[in-house]
Amino acid sequence: MKKLILVSWAVMAAHFSGAQEKKQYEVKNFKGLVNITGPSSGLIIEGYAGNSIVIEAEGGEGKVPEKATGLRMVTAGGLDNTGISATVDEETAKIVTSINEKGEEKEEEVRILNINIPNANRLFKNYVVKVPHGLTTRFRENTDSDWGKKGALEIRSFEGELDVNCSGCNLNVTGFSGNIIASNSYGGSTRIEFTQLAQDKITSINADGELEVIMPASTKANLKMSSVRGNVYTDFDLKKAVEKTGKDALEPVTVVGAPAAVRSTVEGYYYVDNGAITINTAGRASNKVSALASVSAAKRRRLDRYDYTINDGGVYMSITSHNGNIYLKKK
């Protein structure tokens, strides 16, 4: 794993917007994983249709002392290599990107951009990180971001996979399209408004306080939804998922390659259950599977444990809160 500091990539662009001086730092043409560490209040992460990572900040009241001329600031996140008190470095790592049917993994070298945003300070405030659509992004809190929980962590117009953990922050996600793995423990509030819920990857939202999830009325999902101490409210038409047990929990498996005589006679379901084959020859004529032998691994048994379905079911989505109410609303 090699690390390189991206000082050379720094593109400093200062421009004026209104009265406030805005500065930005850009990593051009980035494709890979984005790791953001920063304050959980007063930060905006914004998805956009571009291909560069852009970090913006407004100038604060303070000034860099004269004695610091020619020096770089050291922040909690490291060395300021962006000119706006943030630290950015890139690494590459081999990660598992796909797994085939046999369980063999395929590793690929992937670029990872680590961005460290400091708390708002005398020099810079109101940080915005712009992330191109489609990049998997992770947000973690600064260890020293405790000071002002009153602000919010805003995530806007994001498209892709987002993994965000904070504790007691006011997490407000709007115009989200994709799948989100979010945890906001220790109080705070969580609001997530989907434009579209990805169907190919699961979503899991775990909150401690109040949790509001807003989705298009037509969203398909298998929901696991509960609040330990609060209540759950919704205007979606929830269908209670029937918990399947025993045979019914298993998917029929297609088996091929049996002798003709067998194929014509033994018809029914073949279930793979804990190392034993169950053959159900009774009834179920409408959905016959014939013949013996090779069980296709692709049709593996799935037991996603969910409580409800909406719009006939879809991707697995877990929504839980410990102490707060849950509001699942149609958009």
Next chain:
Amino acid sequence: MTDEQAMMAVAGGDLDKAAVLYERYKRPVLGYFYRSSVNRDNAEDLMQQVFYRVIHYRKSFSEGYVFKPWLFRIARNVFQDFIQKNRNIFSGLDIEIEEESSDYDQEQEYQLKRALEKLPREYREVILLSRYEELKYDEIAEILQISVSLVKVRVHRGLKILREIYFQME
């Protein structure tokens, strides 16, 4: 015909009488497994194993035995074997719980069920046998192969723990 007469007949080779016992006890035995957190399908399998063993070991039933505790001892053994065999899957927590309801009584009932699930097995076992199978303490002692006073201690302590768990959940 009493249970004991029927079973003595089975032991003597009149297997048709086993049907009488099966009809009388199939549901209580199924219920025993079901309430012990075994899912429906497995519970039915286990119930069948119990009657299989009743027939298979029919000769071990002799004069002076009481049928019901004898039957439940077999059931308990079958259950033990099942747990042993399925150590890895048996979490002991898959009682199916109906949908939560806002109705106070149902809410309370739901919480009680949850609390009961959380009770350690040795306590839950005596409470289930006593409350649902309506077995007497000495019968339970015989089934579990422990002393009557230990059964009594477990009833008392089990209810206390249950109350503790229940109130905590509220």
Next chain:
Amino acid sequence: MKNVEEFFADYLEGKTSEKELEDFFSENPGSRQEFEELKQLFEELPEVAEPEVSGTANDHFYAFLETEKSKAAPRFRLSFREVFRYAAMVLAVAGAYYFGSRKPEKEIVTVEKPVYITLRDTIKVKEEVTTDGEPSVRASRKQPAVLQELADIRKEVSQINEVQHKMILAMLRQESAASRLEAINYSYNLDVADGALMDALFLALESDPSVNVRLAALEAVGRFELSPAMRENLVLTLAEQRDPSLQMALMTKLIELREVKALPVFTGIMNNPDVSENIRDRAEFGIKVLNM
């Protein structure tokens, strides 16, 4: 003199006389309320109605009874369901070979006895006989092929289990938190976990970068019977955990497991002023239960 437990148990069964009760309560002030409360709790335990016995189960029982009546006690111990499942299957398969073929000189009948097949190692089949009691040559020649097929399937199933394990392990190493969560969900497909999978789940519980994944891993390992070493792992994880939702979930699990080794950690949490109140409450409750 009876001790409290015995007295209570007898009281619950209604075996104590009025006088005995009054004497006991006057000797043990405060016990009256407790007795009444516990009795009420006992009586209020919800009815859990047993399900109806299915027709299939009844059929199996009676069929079994018939075969028992007609022969000595069987040598193999199998559940009815296993017996009849394979009996039906094999007879049907065997039947397929006769059906449509030229009618043999001697009529072959299928004996109405179950065929015992375990999917473990041995496969035993009752012989097919001709009407005059001789073994059917056709049957003995044909059946092994069918049984071989069954054995092949069995082998493939165990291979699938292996693949599933490998698949989950690989998925847990993926960069995407959603994929790792999916891996954990996927582990619910397995009824048996091997050591490597348990290790991987514990690793996820202890150190996954996503709280969601750690919570899901806890739920997933909780499904299995945990060895003392694994339980200790849970205690250590709790000691190191700073995320409140995980602390809560771990404490709940350890209370459920009645893991007394967790007591010092619970005490530490209860006395830690930096921890939120509901978590300290939970620790306090845990201490009470574990000391019981």
